[in-house]
Amino acid sequence: MEILGFWIRETSSNIARNRLMCLLAVSTVTICLFVLGAFYFAWGSLQSQIGAQTHKIDLRIILEPSISDSRRDEIFKAAHIPQVASVTLVTKEEALKQLTSDIKDFPVTDLEKNNPLGDELHIQLKDPSQIFKVRNYLTSVKGVQKTLAPQEDNVVKMLLEVNHFVKVAGIVALLILGLGILLIIHNAIRLTIFARRHEIRIMGLVGATPWFIRIPFLMEGLIYGLAGAIIAALLLLAVFLPITHTNTPLLQVLIPANADSILRSGLAWIILAGVCFGFFGSWLSLSRSIGRAVQA
């Protein structure tokens, strides 16, 4: 407990002594994490919107009209491959009923006796990008007359490519921003170590272990990261919460229905990122600097 007290005193006195440095580090982390959070929110919303479109992509399998019920059930079971989320069977009777309800003036009397429609399987995919692979597989199954997708192939392809690009670009941008924050905290702690090199040297001279010396600096990095993250989270909340509940038509188009949950998950990630960046940023600075300072 006394050691913990010593570390807390050392950390707080260090922060108090280097107020300007502390302010600089926290504000830089705040700005970086705010940008990171804003980017995450924008990226999450865009991906959600595009993702929502891609999830509308599903497959309709038209079975041959003369197919037996047992073969139909076999195909229904065979359609449950790992890429498929759900399979719904629409019998030809249900399909005809749907058709008559869609087109009111359609003469159905004759068709009821001799239904030309086939049974259908409506297939929802887990990953829309697998649509072509699943379609090729199901087309090759005996008893399948044809497969239909709601959009043209090139539209589906473009939608999937845009979705993939946004995902990859977002991850790359998040990594670059994260690396920037890591370097900023790393530099702030290095400067703190440099300012306290005399004290660190004395600690080493009187027999403090390198770990004992490191812990107050790790705590300091953690505090910088956490404080920056909390402020950034509050700012993000203040800016984006009104947007998620907006009635402005343009924003309603841009902001997805689940914007609230994107924002909440974004805030949790920002806090976690702040803590991790603070810890690892100072860890990076300490691994070499402390060793040199102690043994000098």
Add this chain to the structure above:
Amino acid sequence: MIKFENVTVCYNPNARHPDHAVEDINLQIEKGEWVFFVGHSGAGKSTLIKLLHGSAHTAPHGISINGKVLLEGRDITHLPAREVPFLRRKIGVIFQDFQLLPQKTAWENVAFALRVIGAPQQRIAREVPRALETVGLLHRAQARPSELSGGEQQRVAIARAIVNEPHLLLADEPTGNLDPETAAGIAAVLERINAERGTTVIMATHDHHLVDTLQRRVVRLRDGHIISDEEHGIYHPEDDIKPSPEDNESALEEVVAIKPKTDSGETPFGGESLQNEAPLGTPENPIPQFNRPKGQP
């Protein structure tokens, strides 16, 4: 007991011209003894102190250490880095520049040595006043280093060095920044610690007044070698100054230059011609010696 067995230390060992700091040192220091290391700058005094303190291994361009350094029977020559802090807890160390923390009071500076090794508060409350009392500074416990004189600051440094009750006290030029009177006061404090606590004291110094006054064991070093080891020695700093080869060469040139031969074989100063003199460097015609510190123009 401390023992150096055939110790050779070489800085920058992979360079074309490695720097041999000490060579083939054999030395034994008994528990409770007081030893001065004396010699010119670069003689190897601080290297021996660093070997005992476990801080020699961090030379920027590498170091090679041969032989053995034994402290209380334990070989500390190549101590793993993780064990160095625990060695240092048994050793007090003081420096010429005091190495105090300016923002902490005398009390906090002394307590700092115990806090960083995780000592409990009761022990800190017991040992810190005791150490400050030993150095005669209990009444200045709440003063910061900037409010203390040089001698008082060095006393705080001594209190910090002894607060953990070390077996060995290393002092590297502790009186280098102090006037003779204050230096004598510091020496008196160290003598008391040596006598009352039985702490072994090893001091590297240039202070011949201090060495001559105390008349303790004096180990004289020159160019990394022990050249004398006297039980009750005194220190003649002028003995440390020796001519460098460059000095000898320039002295030779000077002798030749001031004694040009005349046709009659005489010099302008009425001396005999070089032709009639014994060769330079022989007992009959020695090379002039210059009391000039090494490296100075």
